[in-house]
Amino acid sequence: MAVRKDATIKQVEQTVLEMDPTDPPLTVFGVFLDDSPWLSCLGGGLDADTYFVTATARSVHFHQVKTRGIGQRPGDLVYSFDRDETARRMGTVRRRLLWSSFPFALPGHDEPTRMNVRLAWRKEFARFTADLDKAAARR
Template identity: 35%
Template sequence: MAIRKSTMQEQVAEAIAAIEPNDRPVVTFHTVTGPSPWLMSQLGLIGQLFVKYYFVTLTERVVVVHRASRMSNRPQELVHVVPLEQARTLITEVKRAAMWSSMQFHFPGEQKATRLNVARYWRSELDQFVPALTGVQITG
């Protein structure tokens, strides 16, 4: 089970190299969907049914989204590969907070945007991801 951030990032980099050997990850972070991690944790196992875990990676060419294993924190199946130009337009409402930052990401093929919650442990990666993709600094 991967616990260290660097181990998780290495595993995601290996998964990306397997599908596109000529691309290189710039920044990767772990995220949880859903309205509020605090609310979902209060609901216990029932709350876990309503959330999904992802790794979001900005590479030199695309944004890659892998489903993350709930048990092992390993990247699982590839969910989306979004070209950079398109990905820049899919991020809205970036909110930086002390414990759980969030952003809205409109996954291709979905009717509405998905809230991606980013734990404090991964906030520095979120702080790199958003400006590198959109050119806009996060405030807050």
């Protein structure tokens, strides 16, 4: 079970490689689905859904986060989209001091879901959005 971010990323990457060894992970970051990030920052939003998002050259995968004690590791694969579909489902990113957020149209939901990215994942999230922007520009 990983406690440090780099160990967590390695576990998520290994999980994705086991799914398809021909499509290695490029970027991993965490998101939490909660309308009140302030409440989550204060520890109140502990029941918020959390996911590891992994981008590969062909796909974007959402794995449920499994928490045990103080560590986190990847759980079940919940959603998987090709990169073009991910770009279509993703709304405008709002960057804030402690977290960024973006709306994302999840299957089975009437409205886009607000996804929040903590400051600790900002570098990885910036890489993810830049890669999606490049892919969208090539279309």
